[in-house]
Amino acid sequence: MSEYSTITTRTTHRVTTIELNRPEALNALNRQLMEEVLSAARAAETDEDVGAVLLTGSAKAFAAGADITEMAAHSSTSVRQADIFSGWDQLAQLRIPIVAAVRGYALGGGCELAMIADVIIAGESAQFGQPEITLGIIPGIGGTQRLARTVGKATAMDMVLTGRRITAAEAETMGLVSRVVADDDVVTTATDVAEQIAHHPGQAVRLGKEAVLAAFNTPLEQGLHYERRLFETLFDTEDQAEGMAAFTQKRRAEFRHR
Ligand code: DAK
Numbered sequence: 001m002s003e004y005s006t007i008t009t010r011t012t013h014r015v016t017t018i019e020l021n022r023p024e025a026l027n028a029l030n031r032q033l034m035e036e037v038l039s040a041a042r043a044a045e046t047d048e049d050v051g052a053v054l055l056t057g058s059a060k061a062f063a064a065g066a067d068i069t070e071m072a073a074h075s076s077t078s079v080r081q082a083d084i085f086s087g088w089d090q091l092a093q094l095r096i097p098i099v100a101a102v103r104g105y106a107l108g109g110g111c112e113l114a115m116i117a118d119v120i121i122a123g124e125s126a127q128f129g130q131p132e133i134t135l136g137i138i139p140g141i142g143g144t145q146r147l148a149r150t151v152g153k154a155t156a157m158d159m160v161l162t163g164r165r166i167t168a169a170e171a172e173t174m175g176l177v178s179r180v181v182a183d184d185d186v187v188t189t190a191t192d193v194a195e196q197i198a199h200h201p202g203q204a205v206r207l208g209k210e211a212v213l214a215a216f217n218t219p220l221e222q223g224l225h226y227e228r229r230l231f232e233t234l235f236d237t238e239d240q241a242e243g244m245a246a247f248t249q250k251r252r253a254e255f256r257h258r
Contacts, residue, residue, distance in 0.1 A: 006033040009040045014051040014198035015191065016044035026064035027057045029109045033067075034087040045096040048257060051198030051205065053094075054190055055117055056101040057110075059183065062126070065108025068135065085109070088141045092116045095206045097197050101190035102126045103183050107165070112141040115150065118209055119197075120176070121190040122168040123183035128176060129165035149216055151176055201239030202257030207231075 002008060008019045018040045020027040027033075037055070044050040057063055066085070074082070088109075091098075100117035107129045114120050114128070130143045138144060139160060148156035151174040158164065171177045181189045197205055207230045214226050234240050238258045246253035 004036045004040065006030070007036045007040060011044070011047075011050060013195050014049060015054055015194040016040065016047075016050050016052075017054040017056065017191070017194075020055075020057045020063055023058060023060075025067065026061035026105060027110070028064050028067040028069075029085075029113065030067035030070045031084060031087075034085065038087045038091050041091055041094055041096070041098070045094050048202075050096070051200070051202055051257065052194040053096055053098045054101060054194040055098055055113070056187055056190065057103065059103050059125075061105040061110070062100070062102040063107075063110030063113055064105045065110050065131070066141075085141050088113065088116060092142070095209065097194075097205060097209050099190050099194040099197070101186045102128075102168075102177070103186050108132055108139065108143070109141055112139060112143045112146070115142060115146040115176075118212075119178045119190075119193055121186055121193060122171060122177040122180045123186040124168050124180060125183050126168040126171065126177075126180075127165045128159075128168075128171050129163065130159050131163040131165070133161060133163045146216075147176075150174075199255070201237065201243060201255045203237045203239060204234055207234060 006022050008021050010017050018037055020033065022028060022033060041053050044053050098117040099119045099121065100114045101121050102114050103123040104125055105127055106114045108131055111128045111130055130139045130147065132139050132143070144156065144160055147159065155174055159166065168177065168180045172180045179189065211227045211230050214223050218226060239255045242255060243253045
């Protein structure tokens with residue numbers, strides 16, 4: 001029997017797929033689900049046979065937000081003390097790449113969870129939104145910060161202050177998602193993307209993620225300097241030697257992810 005009850009997981013072809021599985025609440029993100037996602041993602045991070053995580057929900061909902069029933073009774077003090085969503089911050093700190101396959105609703109914490117992922121593949125039915133304002137709160141897991149840095153002030157203000165939802169096509173135009181495909185193809189496409197990433201040299205993949213994320217936190221000159229140092233680090237890896245030797249010898253590289 002699975003050790004998890006709000007998610008299902010499987011690992012094939014170097015990819016751990018985590019499927020949110022609370023259909024009765026449209027995958028609303030309660031504490032247990034957060035802890036289970038974090039635990040499964042951490043297990044993937046430390047497994048040398050895994051090179052990427054795929055995060056997905058159901059056809060109707062990636063996730064309809066934080067669990068409102070769980071949050072409703074909190075006071076300002078208790079919500080701070082309980083630190084209810086720090087697990088999502090820890091997920092964002094992982095070095096393993098995360099691909100999100102989004103169909104249906106990605107609202108509130110669901111939209112924020114998708115934005116924690118590194119690549120978002122959306123189905124045509126996907127709807128992204130930060131409706132927290134309609135509940136008398138604001139986003140709390142990056143929905144003002146990651147969103148503004150990704151889509152700019154005008155759209156972020158529109159979404160955060162009106163709570164309006166945007167379609168997959170709009171999300172693609174504004175750079176919130178990487179690709180939009182037919183709903184039926186979302187999981188297959190996202191799996192292909194995750195497998196492609198997972199089969200590239202592992203250290204280069206992780207440092208590539210780290211370097212791109214640094215662009216969100218650092219001035220350009222500092223970011224360029226950091227990128228150069230990470231670039232140089234990779235010349236000490238077995239996979240760099242193998243990748244370049246294979247190219248010059250006109251053969252297929254055999255990466256060991258070291
Ligand atoms: N929480 C709990 N239950 C939810 C839910 C949610 N977010 N969303 C849906 N459900 C439940 C419904 O209550 C319903 O349960 P039953 O009545 O059947 O028992 C079931 O899922 C099916 O939902 P509906 O019947 O409403 O389905 P519809 O197709 O009619 O509508 C909908 C789908 C997604 C439009 C609607 O369910 C909806 O508007 N859901 C709420 C969306 C929302 O407001 N999401 C934002 C939540 S607030 C924090 C950090 C972050 C946050 C908070 C704190 N800190 C660091 C402290 C984040 C906050 C949020 O995400």
